[in-house]
Amino acid sequence: MPERPILQIESLSTSYGAVRALDSVSMSVPRGGICAVLGANGAGKTTLLRSISGLKRVDSGRVLVNGQDLTRTPAERHVRHGLVHVPEGGGVIVELTVEENLHLGALWRSGRRERAVLLQQMFDLFPPLLKRRSQPAGTLSGGERQMLAIGRALMARPQVLLLDEPSLGLAPLITRQIMQTLHDLRAATGLTVVLVEQNARSALSITDHGFVLSQGAVAVHGTSDRLLSDDRMRHAYLGF
Amino acid sequence: MNHFIDLTLNGLAAGAVYAALALSLVIIYQATRVINFAQPALALIAVYIAYTVTQATGNYWLGFAAALVTGLVLGAATERILIRPVHGTSPLNAVIVTLGLLLVLQGAAGMIWSNEPHSFPYPLDFRGRFSPSDIFALASVGVAALLLFGLYRATPLGLRMRAAAFHPEAARLTGVRVGLMLMTGWAIASVIGALAGMLATPPFVYPNVLDAVFIFGITAAVVGGLENPFGALVGGLLIGVSLSYVSGYAGPELTTLAALAILVVVLSVRPDGLFTRPTARKV
């Protein structure tokens, strides 16, 4: 019997006013998978992540995490079901210190002692954060902010991590380091990652599965290698 | 010289009240970007409840406690019922809603307790220079400020409240119930507002009794910088002491003009108040 996918999306539709943003999107992500959501701007990538994490109300369809229906669950409860969304730009709270940001990630369940342990793990994972632990997050560089955002998400010990354009405006070098960290985490903890990326080529080079959105619907999906090698599809949807 | 010391001490006691009101405004402003113009009316209702309880039981402190509880409930209810629906719309909407609430509550107070003044007791002996009541005012506001500081800086609830205020969406994604946190912020602010009302009202209570105090409170908050609770405290004491000198040396009818003058001078030098860190504006 194949293992149940950890994240399952069944014909999800949503709209902004009269404009349909997602049109019956279905996808499933196996435990430990790293999958890319690709497509032109306005294709609905960010809306998909926001609908999964409860920030955007959906019109119809279902979102299942670990088999549990979270479609109508408010965003603040998703973290309790093991799903954490890192929005575009990271959603770091610039007024709080690095340490406070990290604490916030684990505040919903854990005690003081457990948080201290997690905090140390994050500093081990992202050493640049340790030096800046009591600085306001607003003083961090772009790369450090993204590390902080992912670190805060990991503080919740998620099973599924949704990442919205973590490479936006970062030097490719930094992006690669962050992606390497996620790969290591998957190997160590079985973390599942859904990655929204504008830059299809680099995203497909680090994921094992890809979904291409076009005008709010899944146009193509398949393994990353297959998507990369399909010239016609690449030209039509990914523009390279 | 004696006169000067008297004025300073009186100014500090009055300033404590302004500081408390300023603090309640700043807490709410930080959390929801709203200046709560209904604050004096919320405090007014709390004071009238205290008046009624004290009349019925003969115990001032029971009334005092009732006022704080009333403040808590009213603050939470205001956020939930009136502010949340206009959250995220034009800032003017929140201004208008709170002004509307001000009118409704002041009118309601007049309907229930009449527009005529009733005598209202001081917490402690109020006679003489720097009376026990003055000391009580300073001490209670000081304690409230310390508790508040501890709550915000050192507790998980405080961290959640700050996160909800600074970046609601990010806070939600980490599991914070943002609505509840904002409501808590309004409730706490209104308790402090009620405390200010209890300190400022004596010797008489009537529907407009807190209007002038509120003006000085908002002046203090703006002078200190609306983003900074510490600024509210300093601003309150500064306004209290300055106005006390103006009143003592130049005449009490000049206090509102003096408050205006202080405001204009401070803001012309620092448009975001004394204690707001200048941030790079988005261009």
Added chain:
Amino acid sequence: MVSLEHSEAAAAGTPRRGRGSRALADRWRALPVLARNLLAAAAALLGIFLLTSVTSPITDLHIASVGYYMLAVAGLQLLIGFSGQISLGHGAFMFIGAYTMALLVLHQPMLPLWLNMAATVVVSCVAGVLVGAATARLHGPYLAGATLALAVGLPSLTVRFPELLGGNNGLSITTRGAPPALSGLITNSQWHAVVVWLTTLIGLVILATISSGRMGRRMRAIRDDEAAAALAGIPVGRTKVIAFVISAGCGGLAGASHTYLLGTATPSSFALTLSLSLLAALVLGGLGSLWGALWGAIALVYFELWGTELAHSLDLSTNVANNVPIVLFGVLLILIVLIWPQGLHGMVRRLGALVRRRG
């Protein structure tokens, strides 16, 4: 009426009519803005004259009150609705206008009315320059706080200078009624209403002209995005001050009309409640269109009246009756914002669109 929308929206909203009326509409639109506004104002003034010739003196007084409130609210519309600066202290400029008028009548009784009005505009505009320049760097809540202090602080001047400003009792003046030449033709109360509305309409013509042209566009650009407006070459600080000055002038003129109409200027008329009522009337009427000022002013005058009448007719105790208008006004404000944020003007426009579709 004066073309209160900026021209474009008005043009867009022009309904399809018969050929003759369309040709007329085209010719109307081809006129310069100022000429159009002046013609409309003349028609409105005639309307007021005709209306007041059938109404009672007390109604004339209410109509006149609507006039000066409308001018004050329309000035505030320019400041808040167009240039985006929230002022909570506009009553201060009415205060300045009212006392300037009273002092002129008391100390220079020979000056003609129009000169008094003109002097009032100058004085309140100067006050507007001072306040506007002092507050041009402030934004949002800081501006609100500063103007609030102004509204509360300024009337206390009367207590400071009791000999000049009459203390808490204020100043009383007598104003002349209708000129003798017109004695059979027009009653005194009608004359007062027409004078007040003439003043108001002159103010409105200027406001409408500004708002439909380059200056109004500059203000709206600053309201929407200061940085982008500056980079388009718009002097942000100067434009903000100009908005302040014009709206202060309108407030001052409204205050002068108040004194002219009622014969008194007392500090209690210019308490904070007045400033807040003006703001409330603005929101009630609808932000962003000068028409909103008319609805807001009518609401301001008649809500007070109806509230009082309602309380009396219900035979309530005095405690309750005294507070009915204020509670009603507050409730209405909250409901408008929660249910109909576009204000009465939005409601009227929606209704108009509905009628046109049916017709």
Added chain:
Amino acid sequence: MATTTADPLLEAEGITVRFGGLTALNGVSLAVAPGTVVGLIGPNGAGKTTLFNVVSGVVHPQQGRILWKGAPLGDHRPHHLAKRRIARTFQGLNLFPGMTVLDNVIVGADRLASGTMPEMLTGLGRYQRDERRLRERAMAALEEFGIADAARALPGTLPYGVQKQVALARAVVADPQLLLLDEPASGLSGAEITALGKRIREFSEQMGVLLVEHHMDLVMEICDHIVVLNFGEVISAGTPAEIQADPAVTKAYLGADTEEGPDA
């Protein structure tokens, strides 16, 4: 660092900007000549937007100066730019949400009106002529960009791509000699980016263009000259070919092939 043989329109000389303890720009120089497109690239936080803000007069540098046609811009402020015929777009578009598309563009053309303050206030004199001229000019710009249909719409009701066109139309309607573009391609689809590139080349026939952009393909294709910033300093400058061949750039920005430890 002359870009072409023509005299430069804009020159930045040794610009240094510090915010508190942070040095955002350190001795940065560049020049834009008429008829050329100069690209400014570098990772986020490298100081690109700060440099734009210095040129626009939003930020005043601690050291260095900006020259416009050879003469230093003294204590210039943002609203002086339009008169000098410098226009700028924003990363976040910054359209006026409460005004129609046409009015948005008319505001951009404000410089071309000649009426004085009293004329603006009273409706006399050149008021009417200004109105007509600005309106015609703005309509012409909208037609040129193919978005005349949207003239009466509010910007918020339009697709993002159209909003970007409005922002561009607002910037060029007053006929600038220098155009500063802040990430014009962000959020556009592949086809839209191609069209944008063509349009920017067209602009460059009439004006100098300074371009901040992350989209490398676009930058490499349309720029005559590229300046690379990293941590507030110019680490390389030259033609697209030179930049692509420069190992310093590869290392800092495009990413080296070898893994390295975090040096941030």
